[in-house]
Amino acid sequence: MTDTRTLVEARATDLATIKSMLEEQRVRRHDVVVSSTAMSAYDGMLRVRDGEVDITEDGVTAIAGEYAVGSVWCEGIARRVDLPGMYLDRWHENRVDIFDQVVNRALHGGERNEGTSYPADGRTHLLRLLRGDPGEPGFARAFLSPKYRFIESYDAVIAMLDGARQAGVDVRPGICDMTERRCTVTLEAPGIAALAPKLLAGYRSQFDGQDAHVRAGDAMRLIQQGGGGWTIPEALAAAAREGQGYPEGQEPVVWAGIRFTNSETGHGKRTIAPMIRVRVCRNGLVINAVADAKVHIGGAQGEGVVEWSADAVEKELALITAQSRDAVATYLSQEFLDEQVRLIEEMAGAPIRRPEETVRELVRKAGFTKAQADDVFGFFVEGGQPTAGGLANAVTALSQTIPDADLAARYDEKAYGLMQAAAALAR
Secondary structure, eight states: OOOGGGGGOEEEEOHHHHHHHHHHHHHHEEEEEEEGGGEEEETTEEEEOTTOEEEETTEEEEOOEEEEEOHHHHHHHHHHHTOOHHHHHHHHHHOHHHHHHHHHHHHHOEEOTTSOEEOOOOOEEEEEEEOOSTTSOEEEEEEEOTTBOOOOHHHHHHHHHHHHHHHTOOOEEOOEEEOSSOEEEEEEEEEEEEEOHHHHTTOOOTTTOOOOOOOOOHHHHHHHTTOTTOOHHHHHHHHHHTTOSOOTTOOOEEEEEEEEEEOSSSSSOEEEEEEEEETTTOOEEEOGGGOEEEOOBOOOOOSEEOOOOHHHHHHHHHHHHHHHHHHHHHHTSHHHHHHHHHHHHHHHTOBOSSHHHHHHHHHHHTTOOHHHHHHHHHHHHHHTOOBHHHHHHHHHHHHTTOSOHHHHHHHHHHHHHHHHHHHHHTO
C-alpha cells in the first residue's frame, strides 16, 4: 500500500529518486475543475460527491472519493474563499470538527439562527489530486483557480536536462528536493571553478570542525589575480610546495551550478537561477538577482478533467528547453563565475560590527522570525567569520540542517542579499 503523501516529500535526495517520484505522480495524477457544491470536508478529509465524472477519449472515470489534505491545499482554499489560512491549518491539525464546519460553510453557504442565509460559493475550482490505491484515500495536492496552467515537474525537469545537454557543458546532478509546493533540481559544474578566499577566510565548517585555513603563497595570489596561465590545481600544488598552501580539503574553491525549480501547485514561479557551490562545506549561494522566472497562468478551464492540448504542452516544454540551454551556457561559464566571484569577494570581507545586534537585525528584516534569527547567529558564531561572507555562509550552512525543504530554500535564497546588506553597513 502506497501512502500518496510520500510522493510529494523528499529532502536532500538525488535526481534518480526525484524522477522516480515524479513518474509515480504522473501515474496517479488526477486534475479536475469542479463546483464548490461538488465537494465537502469530512473528518479533515476532502470528499468529492458521487455522480461527478470525467468524460475523456478513454472513457468515463468517477472522481468521487476521499482525499487527505495537506497545508498547501489548506492555503489554497483559504485564498480562494477568504478563510484565515493560519487558523485553518491549525484546525486541520487539532480540531477537525471546526475545520469541517468552516470549510463546508464557506463552500456551501448556510443559514444563521436569526434566519439570515448565505449563498454557496458559485465558482468552480481546480483540484490537483493524486489517486490512492484501491480502497485507500488519495491526496489533495492543491486548491487553485481554474486559470492556473500547470506544467508537470516531470516534463519540466526532462526539458531542463535536455537544455543542459544541448548547452554542451559538463554537469552532474546535485542535491534535489521535493515538497508539496515545488520540485527543485540542481546541476553542478565542478570543472568551472574559481577561488574565493575572502568568502571563506577563517571559516570553520560547522559540520566537521575543521580548523581555519592558512593564507596561500605567491602562486595562489597569482591565480586570484587572473595572471600567469595557472589552473587552480596547479596553483594549489605550487602553493603547497612553498609551504603556504591550504590544508587538504580546505581550499577556498567554489564552482558553478544552477538551481531549477517548478511548482505545480501555485506556489512561486518556475525559476532557473545561478548557484555557487562551496567545495569545503557544500554551502550554496543562490543568485536570484539574475534568475529567469516564469509564472503559470492561462485561460480559465471549464468543469471536468483538465488536459492541456499536446500543442500547448509541446510549446511550453520547448520554451523550457531553450531557456535552460541559454541559462546553462550563461551561468555555467567561467566568465560568469569569475564575475560573480569578483562581486562576492568585494563584499565578503566586509567586517560586521556589533555582530550579535547586526546579524539578528538583518535576518529579521529579511523576513525571518526571532527564533530563526537566533539560529543564524548561532551558526555565525560557530563559523568563526565576523564578516559579510561569514553571514552568508552561516545562512547556507544552517539551511542544510533544516528538514523542511521549502524553509531551507528560503534561507539559501536570502543568503546573497544578507551578505549585500551586511557589506553595505560596513561602508
